[in-house]
Structures are given as C-alpha cells and as structure tokens.
Amino acid sequence: MRLGVIADDFTGATDIASFLVENGMSTVQINGVPDAGYHVDADAAVVSLKSRSCPTTTAVADSLAALVWLQAQGCEQFYFKYCSTFDSTAQGNIGPVTDALLDALDQQQTIISPALPVNGRTVYQGYLFVMGQLLSESGMRNHPVTPMTDSNLLRLMDAQGRGRSGLINSTVMDQGVQAVRSQLARLKEEGIRYVVLDTLNESHLLTQGEAVRDMVLVTGGSGLAIGLARQWAANERHQPQATSAGAPQGKLCVVLSGSCSVMTNRQVARYAQQAPCQSVDIARCLTEPESYAEELCAWVMENAVGPLAPLLYATTEPEVLQKIQQQWGAAASSEAVEWLFGTIARRLQQLGFQRFIVAGGETSGIVAQSLGIQAFHIGPAISPGVPWVKSTDHPVSLALKSGNFGDENFFARAQTEFAV
DSSP: OOEEEEESSHHHHHHHHHHHHHTTOOEEEEESOOOTTOOOOSSEEEEEOOOSSSOHHHHHHHHHHHHHHHHHTTOSEEEEEOOTTOOOBTTBSHHHHHHHHHHHTTOSOEEEEOOBGGGTEEEETTEEEETTEEGGGSGGGGOSSSOOOOOBHHHHHHHHSSSEEEEEOHHHHHHOHHHHHHHHHHHHHTTEEEEEEOBOSHHHHHHHHHHTTTOSEEEEOSTHHHHHHHHHOSOSTHHHHHHHHTOOOOSOEEEEEOOOOHHHHHHHHHHHTTSOEEEOOHHHHHHSHHHHHHHHHHHHHHTTTSSSOOEEEOOOOHHHHHHHHHHHOHHHHHHHHHHHHHHHHHHHHHTTOOEEEEESHHHHHHHHHHTTOOEEEEEEEEETTEEEEEESSSSOEEEEEOTTOSOTTHHHHHHHTTOO
16 A cells, blocks of 8 residues: 555545545545554555544544554555645644654654645645635634634644744745755755645646655645645556446435535525425434434435435524524534434435435534444545545445535535436
C-alpha cells in the first residue's frame, strides 16, 4: 500500500476516496480503525473516523490508532484529511491531531491545504474562501457545532497547534514545483511547522501533489488527493475496476438528511417539490424515540413505491436550529437525531432497503455504523467528491454527502442517473 488516509468524518473519507479512485489509485474505505489482522489489498486505504467534533483526547487517540494500522499495511505516505471548510474550534481538533501525527512520525513540518476549487473552496493569501466568500462570511459562520468566524488559516492553526504557521502564496505556486519545494525547505529552516498553501485552481493542486510527493505527512481537504494520486498511480487501470465494484445496487431507496448546511437546505427544498418528504420532530425524538422511529419507518414504507425515494430530514434554517438547541440543548438534540436516523436505517435494512442517500457527516457516520458496514468499495461519482459506495460485506449501497456538496438536484440525480 502506498497512501494511508486518516479522515475525520465519514463523508470526508468518501470524498477523498472518490478523488483517489478517479485519479488512478485503487482505494478501499474502512469505517473506524480495523483490527490489527485486517488487511486491505489496494493502493490506498482511507480510515474514516468520527473525530471532527469529539473531545480532543479522543480525536488524537483514534487518529494515532489509525496511523498504527496504516503503518502495519506498509504505507509510505500519510494524509490527515479534514473538511474543505476547515471545520474546527479554537481548540481543535485539526491542530492537536496534526501535532500528534507529526510527533508519532518524527516529522517537523507538514502542509495545510483544505482547498477544493471544483467545489468553490479556494485559498488566497492564507484566507479560505467558499464560493467566492470568505469562510467567516459564508454559511459556515452559523455551523451548529463548529461555527467558523475566522477565515485566516494561519491564525486558525496558530491557535490550535503547538508550532508556527507560514504561507506559500499563489505567486510562488504559479512558479511551479521547484519554487514550492524551495519555499518549503526555507520555511522548515525557519522553524515553520505548518505551511498553508494558496490554491486557486486545479493546476495548483497538481503542483502541490508533485512538490510534496516525498513529504511523510500531508494534511488537507480532498483536493490535494488529485495531485498526490497522479504522482502515486503507476497507471489508471484500477479506476474502471474500482468504480464498477462500487456501483449502486438494489431497488428500495430512502433519503436521510441531518445536515443543516446552506446547500442541503436548498437540496431539501428542491426535493420536496419532487418526492414525498417528512420533517423530523426533534421534540418527539427526545420524548418518544422508539414509537416515533417506528412511525417514521412505516411512513417510509408507505411512500417507497414512487419514482423517487421518500426523504426524512432534520435539516432546518439556522434560526430555527438555534431555538431548538436553546430549548433542548445542542448535544441532546444532535444525539437524539443521530439515534433516530441510525435506528430507522437499521430497521429499513431489515425490511429490504438496499440504497441509502445520506446528507451530513455525522448522520452518514451513524447510518454506516448502524448498518454494520466496515468497509466500502468506491463507485461512480454523483457529484465531485460524492460517489456511490457499496459495502464490501453487505448488499447495501450508500451515497454519503457532506453538507455543502452537490448541486440542488443532487438527491434526485443520485437515483435517476444511477438506476438499476
């Protein structure tokens, strides 16, 4: 195995696995840290954790456990993957996990490259932009768990990490691979531990991939995988095979949305005009969870025969979400919704459902865990960074969508363009 990826949530893991496959690396995604004896035959393995917003000590411990397993697989390079919107708090978990991995690998420097230009995530002068807006002025400023109120990646890393941050700007990036390598070496001599990379286009990602080809640990969003995979892949013969292995199967389908991102709100609104939709009542999740889950399962079954699958959604506008959290508590509300979706997914699987379209990293994680899925084959992309995936040991296919990914018609396209 050549490349080992540690991803801080399920959809992020699927996102980067998709780009690795598309750019020539056979890839398997594993949910959680596997047992020591578990072996994967692939160019790359992506270990998906649930470490984005958990306690920092847990995030560090899980990430180090994933590193140990990947080292045992013989990986030559390691990749800490986080969200392209750098979801974190002033305390972490990106900084502490990065530091722990650097220490474990006895390395003094890594890069910070969250950009994904194809999805509107760019970095200029160290500032992260989302669809042309500063991160702090985008919908991420209202994120219920990790509100992003600063767009400067150097300040964010300096606040979270133990070292100092530096920048390689777009002017240097335009000068090519050797210029970037020289700047990395100069910054290392100055004691710069985290190097933020300006990224305005895919050409910059390709330059980065070649420039950091020999760096033991890299960190970033999924975009950097495009450049790295092209450096690692001997040829592209693996892509058709991997895509075929992950092609969706099954007829009965359900859409579950737990994300409250701006794009997911638009996707839910669009889909509500096309298919049966039911909003989740947070109060009932907390006060009568068992009977409410059964009621919603019955509703899904009643609406499962139409041209498009029924949708259950806890997606809502930021103002409404804030009121719910004030009434019930942010943690309690989130845990109740996650439990509900996990229970419903498990019950629907027992009733013959084989396709699950899920929006939101936390929701995707709980659904995959509830279905007992340990590893995925990566299939065809529905949108950039969002492929269909198929369990390696269950007759189940999933589309796991990070909150802001996909176009407005994503839920319908995932079904109509990939009909069995």
